[in-house]
Amino acid sequence: MAKVSKSPWLLHYDASSCNGCDIEVLDCLTPKYDIERFGIINTGDPFQADILLITGGVNSQTEPVVKQLYSQIPEPKVVVAVGICACTGGVFKECYNIKGGIDTVIPVDVYVPGCAARPEAIIDGVVQAVAILDKKREEYRRQKNAK
Amino acid sequence: MQVLSVIGYLILAPLAGGLLDGIDRIISARMQRRKGPPLLQPFYDIGKLFSKEVIAVNNVQMLLNLSYLVFLAIAGSMLFAGKDILMCLFILSTADMFLIMGASSDSSPYANLGAGREMIQMMAYEPLTLIVAVGFYLSSGSFQVSDIIGQQYSSVLFMPGMLLGFMFTAAIKFRKSPFDLSTSHHAHQEMVKGLTTEMSGPTLAIMNIAEYYEMILILGIFCLFFLNGNWWSWPLAIAACAVIFFLETLWDNASARLKWKTLLDSCWVITLLFGGVNLLILMLLK
Numbered sequence: 001m002a003k004v005s006k007s008p009w010l011l012h013y014d015a016s017s018c019n020g021c022d023i024e025v026l027d028c029l030t031p032k033y034d035i036e037r038f039g040i041i042n043t044g045d046p047f048q049a050d051i052l053l054i055t056g057g058v059n060s061q062t063e064p065v066v067k068q069l070y071s072q073i074p075e076p077k078v079v080v081a082v083g084i085c086a087c088t089g090g091v092f093k094e095c096y097n098i099k100g101g102i103d104t105v106i107p108v109d110v111y112v113p114g115c116a117a118r119p120e121a122i123i124d125g126v127v128q129a130v131a132i133l134d135k136k137r138e139e140y141r142r143q144k145n146a147k
Numbered sequence: 148m149q150v151l152s153v154i155g156y157l158i159l160a161p162l163a164g165g166l167l168d169g170i171d172r173i174i175s176a177r178m179q180r181r182k183g184p185p186l187l188q189p190f191y192d193i194g195k196l197f198s199k200e201v202i203a204v205n206n207v208q209m210l211l212n213l214s215y216l217v218f219l220a221i222a223g224s225m226l227f228a229g230k231d232i233l234m235c236l237f238i239l240s241t242a243d244m245f246l247i248m249g250a251s252s253d254s255s256p257y258a259n260l261g262a263g264r265e266m267i268q269m270m271a272y273e274p275l276t277l278i279v280a281v282g283f284y285l286s287s288g289s290f291q292v293s294d295i296i297g298q299q300y301s302s303v304l305f306m307p308g309m310l311l312g313f314m315f316t317a318a319i320k321f322r323k324s325p326f327d328l329s330t331s332h333h334a335h336q337e338m339v340k341g342l343t344t345e346m347s348g349p350t351l352a353i354m355n356i357a358e359y360y361e362m363i364l365i366l367g368i369f370c371l372f373f374l375n376g377n378w379w380s381w382p383l384a385i386a387a388c389a390v391i392f393f394l395e396t397l398w399d400n401a402s403a404r405l406k407w408k409t410l411l412d413s414c415w416v417i418t419l420l421f422g423g424v425n426l427l428i429l430m431l432l433k
Contacts, residue, residue, distance in 0.1 A: 006188075006191035006194075006195070007188065007191040007192040007194075007195040031179060031180045031181045034176070034181040034182050034183075036172075036176065036181065036183060036184050037176075037181070037182045037183060037184060037185075038184075039184050039185070039188050039191055039192070043340070044339045044340065045339050045340040045343075045344055047202065047344065047345060047346065047347035048340065048343075048346075048347055048351060050195070050199075072202075074199045074200035074201070074202050074347050074348050075199070075200040076199075076200075137198060140200070141198070
């Protein structure tokens with residue numbers, strides 16, 4: 001039967017990004033990059049998403065949101081941190097309000113560095129995330145069968 | 148023959164609906180100068196949705212969605228068995244009520260707004276749908292689908308206005324822009340995903356399969372306009388359906404979403420102008 005990797009739906013959240021990476025994420029939808037050719041849909045609904053794509057570092061205001069979004073995505077799921085701020089906190093790392101990268105709050109599977117991350121890098125990161133998604137799906141199925 | 152036709156509908160409608168959806172997505176992509184997803188993408192999507200974790204927001208939503216699917220399958224089976232068209236249309240509305248109840252059963256404000264909009268959409272297309280059923284009765288003398296397709300002449304000769312009106316309101320049923328108020332196939336709506344916001348995994352997959360049944364049912368009603376006792380009317384009807392489906396896709400890509408009031412006004416004006424006038428003329432003729 002069809003694998004998750006053939007239809008990964010994506011949820012994009014801006015934790016505290018400067019919008020540079022967000023614009024690049026939206027670039028991936030344009031005719032030049034067209035991520036829909038991989039079956040990827042940029043959905044706005046965590047209930048229907050497989051990949052959580054986060055830009056920007058986590059601050060105290062976005063921390064509960066990130067956690068909630070992550071908990072609302074049904075298994076199997078992967079998280080992609082896009083941009084250097086989402087990976088480590090970037091230039092904002094030492095700021096009093098920034099907790100750091102996304103991995104300080106939820107587990108991250110793929111890191112896409114760059115400031116701002118290029119659309120090519122984002123697509124490459126998502127494609128790697130899709131491979132991880134397939135592995136997680138196998139694991140999830142084994143766990144379900146074990147129950 | 149009837150049994151074969153119903154079994155054929157029940158098995159083939161989701162497949163044909165999925166293929167049409169795939170074609171629709173590719174054509175839409177080409178209209179936007181994109182490559183678009185593979186043809187079988189809708190099947191990949193449904194396969195994936197069934198493999199996902201079940202997040203039940205409450206214990207009735209799945210049941211209501213299943214009822215939506217079953218009632219749509221019954222409505223379609225009535226059409227394809229050659230039974231009463233009026234009854235078929237009533238069951239179609241009943242099915243839609245289950246979807247509305249399913250969406251309003253959860254606590255998401257987006258889903259509840261979507262359910263409200265779905266009801267407004269029903270108000271918009273329902274009058275014309277009934278006028279079309281009456282039109283079939285006046286042109287063929289019977290509500291039975293088997294009698295309507297056995298006529299000497301195609302019904303469309305008597306009811307061209309109703310066909311145009313039905314093409315207009317079918318955009319609501321196909322959930323095409325500018326009438327995709329309650330939920331949209333396109334991502335990023337002003338209310339997340341509308342009706343389907345709290346549906347995930349298998350629940351959403353069932354809703355999608357039901358939509359494919361509905362799509363084929365509506366195309367079947369379009370076929371009724373063209374079918375008559377002669378064999379050549381069948382390829383003609385299928386060709387007409389293909390043209391209508393392409394026009395819906397074109398319209399979907401060329402227009403922006405409307406407000407609910409504009410939707411209601413435009414649908415009722417079209418119903419009165421095309422449906423009502425056509426009905427009056429038909430009553431004078433027959």
